[in-house]
Amino acid sequence: MSKKLKNMKWASVPLEGFPISSEDFHGFVGLEECTDYGFDKESKKQNKKKPEKKRKAPSDSNPKEVPVKKTKKEKKAANPKQSVPAEIIENQGFVVESCVKAKPTTGKDTIESKNNKKDKQKQDKNNKNEKKKKVAKKSKPRLGENTVDIDSQLSLDEMQAWSALQIPEEILKALAEQGFSKPTKIQELTLPSAMLGRRDILGAAETGSGKTLAFGIPILSGIMKLKEQEAAGIDVYDVPYKKSSVKKKTTETKPKKVFSKKGSKKAKANKNKNGESSEEGYISGESDSSADDDKGSDNDSENDASGSDNENQSDNEGQSDEQDSNDEKSDDEFLEEYDVPIKKKKESVVDGNNSDDSEENYVHLSEMLDSDDLADSSDEENDFVESNNGENSEEDNSDESEPDDELEGSDHEDVGDENETGVGCVKVIDDIEMPGHVVNKTGKPLYALILTPTRELAMQISRHLISAAKYTGIRVATIVGGMAAVKQERLLRAGPEVVVATPGRLAELLGQRQPHLDQLEHIKFLAIDETDRMVERNHLVEHLPTQPFFRFRIAGVQTFLAIDETDRMVERNHFLELHPLLARLNADEARGRARQNFVFSATLTMVHDLPSHFKGNKVTKRGKIIKRKVHKMTPEQKLKKLITMIGMTDPKVVDITTQNLGTAETLTECRISCALDQKDHYLYYILQRHPGRTIVFCNSIGSVKRLAQLLGLLKCSPLPLHASMPQRQRIKNLERFRDDPHGVLVATDVAARGLDIPGVDHVIHYQVPRTAENYVHRSGRTARATKEGLTILMVEPGEALNYAKLCRTLNKTTDLPTFPVPSPILNSMRDIVTLAREVDRAALTHRRSQQEAGWLDKAAKDMDMLVDEDFVPRKHAQASSSKDLQFKKKQLDALMARPLFPRGFSYKYPSLNDPDVLGVRSEENALQVMKTAIQSGELKREKRKSKNAPLLKLEKKSRSRNSRRVKKGGKKGGEKSTPQET
Numbered sequence: 018m019s020k021k022l023k024n025m026k027w028a029s030v031p032l033e034g035f036p037i038s039s040e041d042f043h044g045f046v047g048l049e050e051c052t053d054y055g056f057d058k059e060s061k062k063q064n065k066k067k068p069e070k071k072r073k074a075p076s077d078s079n080p081k082e083v084p085v086k087k088t089k090k091e092k093k094a095a096n097p098k099q100s101v102p103a104e105i106i107e108n109q110g111f112v113v114e115s116c117v118k119a120k121p122t123t124g125k126d127t128i129e130s131k132n133n134k135k136d137k138q139k140q141d142k143n144n145k146n147e148k149k150k151k152v153a154k155k156s157k158p159r160l161g162e163n164t165v166d167i168d169s170q171l172s173l174d175e176m177q178a179w180s181a182l183q184i185p186e187e188i189l190k191a192l193a194e195q196g197f198s199k200p201t202k203i204q205e206l207t208l209p210s211a212m213l214g215r216r217d218i219l220g221a222a223e224t225g226s227g228k229t230l231a232f233g234i235p236i237l238s239g240i241m242k243l244k245e246q247e248a249a250g251i252d253v254y255d256v257p258y259k260k261s262s263v264k265k266k267t268t269e270t271k272p273k274k275v276f277s278k279k280g281s282k283k284a285k286a287n288k289n290k291n292g293e294s295s296e297e298g299y300i301s302g303e304s305d306s307s308a309d310d311d312k313g314s315d316n317d318s319e320n321d322a323s324g325s326d327n328e329n330q331s332d333n334e335g336q337s338d339e340q341d342s343n344d345e346k347s348d349d350e351f352l353e354e355y356d357v358p359i360k361k362k363k364e365s366v367v368d369g370n371n372s373d374d375s376e377e378n379y380v381h382l383s384e385m386l387d388s389d390d391l392a393d394s395s396d397e398e399n400d401f402v403e404s405n406n407g408e409n410s411e412e413d414n415s416d417e418s419e420p421d422d423e424l425e426g427s428d429h430e431d432v433g434d435e436n437e438t439g440v441g442c443v444k445v446i447d448d449i450e451m452p453g454h455v456v457n458k459t460g461k462p463l464y465a466l467i468l469t470p471t472r473e474l475a476m477q478i479s480r481h482l483i484s485a486a487k488y489t490g491i492r493v494a495t496i497v498g499g500m501a502a503v504k505q506e507r508l509l510r511a512g513p514e515v516v517v518a519t520p521g522r523l524a525e526l527l528g529q530r531q532p533h534l535d536q537l538e539h540i541k542f543l544a545i546d547e548t549d550r551m552v553e554r555n556h557l558v559e560h561l562p563t564q565p566f567f568r569f570r571i572a573g574v575q576t577f578l579a580i581d582e583t584d585r586m587v588e589r590n591h592f593l594e595l596h597p598l599l600a601r602l603n604a605d606e607a608r609g610r611a612r613q614n615f616v617f618s619a620t621l622t623m624v625h626d627l628p629s630h631f632k633g634n635k636v637t638k639r640g641k642i643i644k645r646k647v648h649k650m651t652p653e654q655k656l657k658k659l660i661t662m663i664g665m666t667d668p669k670v671v672d673i674t675t676q677n678l679g680t681a682e683t684l685t686e687c688r689i690s691c692a693l694d695q696k697d698h699y700l701y702y703i704l705q706r707h708p709g710r711t712i713v714f715c716n717s718i719g720s721v722k723r724l725a726q727l728l729g730l731l732k733c734s735p736l737p738l739h740a741s742m743p744q745r746q747r748i749k750n751l752e753r754f755r756d757d758p759h760g761v762l763v764a765t766d767v768a769a770r771g772l773d774i775p776g777v778d779h780v781i782h783y784q785v786p787r788t789a790e791n792y793v794h795r796s797g798r799t800a801r802a803t804k805e806g807l808t809i810l811m812v813e814p815g816e817a818l819n820y821a822k823l824c825r826t827l828n829k830t831t832d833l834p835t836f837p838v839p840s841p842i843l844n845s846m847r848d849i850v851t852l853a854r855e856v857d858r859a860a861l862t863h864r865r866s867q868q869e870a871g872w873l874d875k876a877a878k879d880m881d882m883l884v885d886e887d888f889v890p891r892k893h894a895q896a897s898s899s900k901d902l903q904f905k906k907k908q909l910d911a912l913m914a915r916p917l918f919p920r921g922f923s924y925k926y927p928s929l930n931d932p933d934v935l936g937v938r939s940e941e942n943a944l945q946v947m948k949t950a951i952q953s954g955e956l957k958r959e960k961r962k963s964k965n966a967p968l969l970k971l972e973k974k975s976r977s978r979n980s981r982r983v984k985k986g987g988k989k990g991g992e993k994s995t996p997q998e999t
C-alpha cells in the first residue's frame with residue numbers, strides 16, 4: 018500500500034446487510050471506507066476546470082444534493098429505468114453516489130435481466146408500433162376507409178330495417194357502427210336472393226347506391242357459415258355452396274324476355290300472369306311494384322326459413338327449381354341455411370378484440386409501397402412463414418391422398434380393400450383422367466375472389482369489406498399491380514379468406530403458383546365489380562371474313578371488334594388475363610356451378626347505337642367490298658354474354674337503372690358549349706368562382722398533363738391522376754384530394770369507376786367522354802349515397818356529334834341545360850389564362866434550351882473537347898429564354914394579384930334575375946346557381962335568343978356530311994370527325 022493511502026483516514030464499515038459475509042468469501046476480513054478524500058489532486062484539478070457555478074442548481078435546492086454532469090458512459094451505465102434510486106452525498110467537495118437499495122447479482126439474474134431487457138425492448142417496440150398505428154389511424158384514414166362520426170353510430174335496435182334480411186349479428190354490428198340504418202334499394206332487392214336463395218346476382222343500379230355491400234354482405238355471411246362448417250371438421254374445399262336446385266338450370270340459361278322491352282305491356286302482363294318477376298329472374302327498376310313483388314316473395318321465403326323447412330327459401334327463388342332438387346347430391350351434402358342469429362363467435366371476437374387481427378393482415382397500399390418494410394419483417398413473421406411451410410408440407414401429404422377421395426366406383430373401392438388388408442403396394446388404375454392442375458390445398462381456404470378493373474377500386478372495396486367484416490375475423494387481402502409483389506405474397510401466406518384483385522397482378526401470382534391462390538378452383542364466391550368495363554365493344558357482326566378478329570383504327574384509337582357469332586367477348590389488352598382466369602375457374606363444371614357469382618355495374622344493361630361506319634358493307638382500301646351485317650346488341654344479349662362468360666347459373670337480374678340509366682337521381686347535369694380554345698377559360702372560371710371538391714376528367718393522359726401544368730401556373734393546386742403515374746403518387750394524390758375540401762383532381766377515366774370519395778361537389782368533363790358508360794361513371798363520383806352533386810359537360814363544336822350520340826344512348830330527348838357563366842368575368846379569365854399559357858410555353862422553351870446546353874456540354878466532355886465560352890448561339894438562347902420566362906411569370910403574378918371578382922363590379926348576366934348575387938360575393942355554390950337558372954326558366958329564354966343551333970341539330974348536319982363522304986370515296990363515314998365512339 019502506498020504511503021499516501023496509509024496516511025489517509027479509514028473507518029470500518031459494518032457488514033450487516035452487506036452482500037458478502039466473511040464466511041462466503043474465504044480470507045475476507047472486513048471492509049473499510051475512506052473518510053478523507055483530500056488526496057485526489059486530479060479530481061481537484063478537474064473541479065477547477067469546471068467551476069461550480071456552471072452546474073445547475075437542483076430544483077428543490079437540497080443542500081445535500083448536487084447535480085453532477087455525467088459523461089456519456091456514466092449515463093449509459095446508470096440506466097434510469099433499471100438503476101436503483103441513488104443517494105448523492107457531498108463530502109468535502111467530493112461527490113459520492115451510493116446505492117441505497119442495491120441487490121446482489123448472480124449469474125442467473127444477469128441472464129434474467131438480459132431476457133427482461135429483451136422483453137422490455139420488444140414491449141417498447143410493440144408499444145411504439147401501437148402508438149404509431151394509433152397516431153396514423155387518428156391522423157389520416159386510409160383511402161376508401163369510412164370515417165364514421167361517433168354520433169352517427171347506431172345501436173342494434175335501430176337496425177330493424179335489416180332484420181328481414183337475416184344478416185349475421187357480427188356484420189350487423191359493423192353496419193350499425195357505420196350508421197347504415199337501412200339497406201339501400203339495390204341491397205334490399207338482391208340480398209334475400211343472394212343470402213337465402215344463394216343465387217347468382219346480376220345487379221345494375223345507379224352510381225353510389227351501395228353495390229359493394231350488395232355483394233359484400235352475402236359473401237361475408239357465406240364465409241362465416243363455411244368457417245363454422247370448417248370448425249366442425251367438414252372439408253369445406255369440396256362442399257358446394259350453392260343449392261343443387263339451381264344446378265339443372267345451368268345448362269340452359271335463357272335470358273328473360275323482359276329485357277327486350279323493359280316495362281313494356283307484354284312484359285308487365287307476363288309478370289302478372291306468371292306470378293312475380295322473380296320467377297323470371299329479373300327485376301326492373303321501372304316498375305317498383307314488380308320489385309316489391311319480388312321483395313315480398315323473398316320475404317315470404319324468409320318466413321318459411323324461420324320455420325324448420327329451410328329448403329323453401331330457395332324454392333321461392335324459382336318454383337321449377339323444386340323438381341330439380343333431386344339431383345345427384347342430396348341436400349344434406351350442401352350447407353344448411355342460416356340459423357339467425359348465427360352462433361356467436363368467442364366473446365373476444367364479438368367484442369372487437371379480434372378486429373385488429375384483420376387490420377393487421379390487411380396492408381394498405383401506400384404501406385405496401387414502402388419497400389424497406391420488407392427488410393424489417395419481424396422474427397415472428399419469419400417464424401410464421403416457417404410454420405406455414407411446415408403446414409404446407411403437411412397439406413401436401415394430405416394432398417397425396419386426395420385422388421383417392423375423388424375416385425369413384427369399384428376401382429376406388431378396390432384400393433380401399435387393399436389398404437385394409439395392409440398390403441402397402443401401389444395399385445395401377447387404368448383410364449383415370451389426370452387433372453391438368455393439381456390444386457394445392459393449404460388448409461387455409463380461399464373462399465372469395467373479387468375482381469375489379471382498377472387498383473384504387475380494389476383497395477377501396479377491400480376497405481369497405483374490412484369495415485363490414487370487423488367483428489367476423491374474416492381477413493381480406495388486396496392484390497394489385499404497381500407495387501411490390503413480395504409483400505402481397507406475404508399477405509397471401511397468412512391465408513386471407515377474401516382476395517380483392519385486379520386481373521393483371523392476380524394472373525402474375527397465379528403464374529408463379531402462389532400456394533394460397535393456387536386454391537382458386539375451390540372458391541365459393543366470385544364477384545366482378547364494374548363488369549361491363551371488363552367486357553368491351555358489344556357488337557355482333559355476321560358473315561365472318563377469314564380472320565377471327567377484325568382490327569381497325571379510328572383516329573388513332575385502336576380497337577378490337579368481335580366478329581364471332583359465338584358470343585366471344587373481346588376486351589382491351591389489359592383485361593386479357595380475365596379469360597384464362599374464368600376458364601380456370603369454370604374448368605370443373607360441378608365446382609363452377611357450386612360457386613356463387615356476383616356481377617354489378619351501374620351500366621350493366623346499357624347498349625349503344627352502332628357507329629355509322631359499321632352500317633352497310635365495308636370497303637377495303639383496295640376497293641374490295643366485304644359483306645357484313647353488324648347488329649346492335651340488345652341488353653338481353655349483353656347480359657347473356659356476361660352470363661356465359663362468367664359461368665353463372667340461373668342468375669337473378671336486378672336492374673334499377675331504367676329511369677336515369679345509371680346516373681343518380683340527385684345529380685344535376687348541365688353543359689358548357691364553347692370553342693375549343695375557351696375551355697380553359699371556363700374551367701378556370703368554375704374553379705375560381707365555384708370552389709369545391711372537383712374532379713376534372715380528360716380523355717387522354719396528354720390532356721391531363723397539359724391541364725395539370727396550366728392549372729398549376731394558375732395556382733389551382735391540381736392533383737393529376739393517370740395510369741402512367743407511379744402507383745405511390747396515384748394514391749397520394751387521391752388521399753390529398755380526399756382531405757382537401759377545395760381539391761382539384763385532374764384525371765383520366767382511371768378514376769371514373771367506383772371511387773367513393775365523399776363530398777365531391779363537381780364533376781367536370783373537360784372533353785366529351787368516349788362512351789356513355791364513361792359519362793355515367795365519371796358523373797357518379799359526385800351525388801353519391803343520396804347526396805346532391807353537379808356535373809358539367811364541356812362541349813366544343815368538334816364534339817357535337819359525340820355529344821348527340823351520348824344524349825341518344827342516355828335516352829335524353831333534349832339538350833342538357835347550359836351552365837350560366839357571365840361573359841364579363843370570362844374576359845378577365847381569358848387574359849390570365851392566355852398569359853399562363855404563354856408562361857407554360859416559355860418554360861418549355863427554356864427547358865429545351867437548357868437540355869440542349871446540357872447535351873452539348875456532355876458531348877464535349879465525352880469527346881474531351883473544350884467548348885468555347887463564347888459559344889454565342891447557345892448562351893444567347895439560354896439567357897433570352899430565361900429572361901422571357903421570368904418576365905412573363907412576373908406579368909402573370911401581377912395579373913393574378915388583382916381581385917378576380919371585384920366588389921361593386923356589375924356581373925349582370927342576362928340569364929340571371931338576381932345579378933347582385935354575383936356582385937356581392939366572390940364565391941358561389943355552383944349547384945345552387947344551376948338550380949336557380951333551371952327554375953327561373955331564364956335558360957330557355959336565353960336559348961331562344963341564341964343564334965346558335967342546339968347541339969342535337971348539329972348532329973343531323975354532320976351525319977349528312979358523313980354519308981355524302983361515304984358515297985363519294987367509300988371511306989368509313991365519321992372516321993376522321995369522330996375520334997370518340999359512344
Ligand SMILES: Nc1ncnc2c1ncn2[C@@H]1O[C@H](COP(=O)(O)OP(=O)(O)OP(=O)(O)O)[C@@H](O)[C@H]1O
Nearest residue numbers: 197199200201224225226227228229619771773802
Ligand atoms: N345501407 C347503406 N346505408 C347508407 N350508406 C351506404 C349503405 N351501403 C353503402 N353505403 C355507402 O354508400 C356509398 C356508395 O357505396 P358504393 O361505393 O358501394 O356504391 P356503388 O353503387 O358501388 O357506386 P359505383 O357505381 O360508383 O361503384 C359508400 O360510401 C357506402 O359506404
